[in-house]
Amino acid sequence: MSDILAGGREPVAGAAGGFGRDAERGAGRGADAGSERAGFYGSLERRARAAEQAPGYGHDSVIACDRLVRIFTADRIEVQALQGLDLLVRKGDLVALVGASGSGKSTLLNILAGLDVPTAGSATVAGCDLLTMNAKERLRYRREVVGFVWQQTARNLMPFLTAAQNVALPMQLNGERRAPGLNKRRAARAAELLEAIGIPHLADRRPAQLSGGEQQRVAIAVAMANNPSVVLADEPTGELDSETAASIFDAFRTVNRELGATVVIVTHDPMVAGEVRRTVAIRDGRTSSEVLRSTLTGEDGTESVSEREYVMLDRTGRVQLPREFLAALGMEHRVAVDLAADHISVWPDDHPDR
Numbered sequence: 001m002s003d004i005l006a007g008g009r010e011p012v013a014g015a016a017g018g019f020g021r022d023a024e025r026g027a028g029r030g031a032d033a034g035s036e037r038a039g040f041y042g043s044l045e046r047r048a049r050a051a052e053q054a055p056g057y058g059h060d061s062v063i064a065c066d067r068l069v070r071i072f073t074a075d076r077i078e079v080q081a082l083q084g085l086d087l088l089v090r091k092g093d094l095v096a097l098v099g100a101s102g103s104g105k106s107t108l109l110n111i112l113a114g115l116d117v118p119t120a121g122s123a124t125v126a127g128c129d130l131l132t133m134n135a136k137e138r139l140r141y142r143r144e145v146v147g148f149v150w151q152q153t154a155r156n157l158m159p160f161l162t163a164a165q166n167v168a169l170p171m172q173l174n175g176e177r178r179a180p181g182l183n184k185r186r187a188a189r190a191a192e193l194l195e196a197i198g199i200p201h202l203a204d205r206r207p208a209q210l211s212g213g214e215q216q217r218v219a220i221a222v223a224m225a226n227n228p229s230v231v232l233a234d235e236p237t238g239e240l241d242s243e244t245a246a247s248i249f250d251a252f253r254t255v256n257r258e259l260g261a262t263v264v265i266v267t268h269d270p271m272v273a274g275e276v277r278r279t280v281a282i283r284d285g286r287t288s289s290e291v292l293r294s295t296l297t298g299e300d301g302t303e304s305v306s307e308r309e310y311v312m313l314d315r316t317g318r319v320q321l322p323r324e325f326l327a328a329l330g331m332e333h334r335v336a337v338d339l340a341a342d343h344i345s346v347w348p349d350d351h352p353d354r
């Protein structure tokens, strides 16, 4: 896969200096053409200046990963699980992370969960810096800022507690130990969460008396117990059939829409595509492409889903073009780029128009 430089300020400045066809053809067209060109480059320069003054990277995001790197060393061999990954997630997003086995999804999720520390780059969640937190801050982070749902149901729930007691447990581990009416308030919140997720009737059952899907729904309520900013889920439907998996996505949508949690789900499940607004694909330790979906309502009231796939533009201006696009035009090693007023075109370097 070729990486090309196609963004940031360099191409804008470079275009004025001769990057691209328009710059070449503009030469020698007389005074009109000259002032047209001056206007064109003037407007690009103004835009570049405005971009420079814009607020910092991730200022409006609840999750901001910037050039995140995680290197593991096993038997003296280095594995670069994350290779400069950029990811922004806004408050209120419901995002699925997909990618081939070994692409780095779980590594990223473990870092966001505060269970692992990146080798380089930066990562913040709800304003907490994941690289510099000390042990005490990390514990508070895991109890208050993030909630988790793991694939293995046994990792999510205590087997000897009922569903309601499991939901109340994170509240007991957090905050005040003794205060009048505290236990009542916790029990009421646990009941509210089980109700919101549609399983109030299961409050008194222990995990062994629940199906896999019911256990995962209780796990979502547990993850929400301390009202975290972000809920992280690693393959939460991995052990479930497709009908049960759909009910789990319903529960995630409920906590996202009705309880206001930002949700990030790592999954292999192809069904996810139709279930979330945003799907981010990870390839070779970097975010590579993203699909955004929105529901459109026609004049006759019928609803349809609009879907658009984007490739990611990283902080240094690299884009990963889809392999099939590159293959279709025989592009490799080097491409030519042209800047226009509202887009950049990418050409094979031996294209006759070049």
Ligand SMILES: Nc1ncnc2c1ncn2[C@@H]1O[C@H](COP(=O)(O)OP(=O)(O)OP(=O)(O)O)[C@@H](O)[C@H]1O
Pocket: 072, 073, 074, 079, 080, 081, 099, 100, 101, 102, 103, 104, 105, 106, 107, 108
């Ligand atoms: N503790 C570790 N020690 C050494 N290598 C590791 C470790 N954890 C992960 N890796 C390696 O890092 C890369 C990314 O692994 P990761 O588990 O993040 O991928 P993944 O996309 O979650 O895969 P899967 O979908 O199979 O769970 C892999 O090459 C993996 O072998």
